[in-house]
Amino acid sequence: MHPHYLCQAIADTPRVAVYGTLKQGFNNAHWLNGATLLGSDITSALTLYDIGRYPGAKWQPSKGVMIEVYEISIAQLAQLDRLEDYRADAPTAGEYDRQQITTCFGLAWVYLYNPSVTGKTAISEGGWHMPSISNVQQPR
Template sequence: MHPHHLREAIANTPRVAVYGTLKQGFNNAHWLNGATLLGSDVTKALTLYDIGPYPGAKWQRSKGVTIEVYQISIDHLAQLDWLEDYRIDAPSEGEYDRQQITTCFGLAWVYLYNPSVTGKTAIYESGWRMPNISNVQQRR
């Protein structure tokens, strides 16, 4: 049985918007197996930053970030919360915070990078490309 906060979150917003390693063709896309891809959208509400082997998004206007929007289950949401180190009881303490974003498919959850991006490079193109990194073992 899932905790009440997950049941409530998925009932209110059963979608997630992804912009990095969870997108189709990237190394974490398998976390969305069984979810329904609704399609792509472009949001100008976010700026991506190069964190290294994965990107991080911040609320900051941009020329546009390409996102994929999925219809998800409560199991997907629980797994993504774990993957993104989202902490329901202390959202600012995890690596990512889960917040809502408006998409052309309706509201969706999006994971925003919590640490400072000082010294990180903003990604001004429409999307992020996976760097050629070998032997990287991490959650992402």
């Protein structure tokens, strides 16, 4: 059985908007296996930041960044919350917060990056591109 907050979240908004490694063709796309891709959209409400191995989004105006919108289940939302380190009891304490964004498919959940992006490269138009393996900094 899923926690009440997940049941309420999926009842309110059964969609998620993704902008990085969860998009088709990227290394975390498998987390959305079984979800229904509704399509792509462009949002000017977010600016992406290149964090290195993945991007982070902030509520900052942009020229338009590309997102994919999926219809998801409660189980998929729970998995995404774990992947993104979303903490329902303290949303700003995890790596990402989950909030709603308006898309052409209706409201969707989007994961917003909590840490500072000072010194990170902003992506205010288009989308994030996965770095090649040789450019990825390995964990210490």
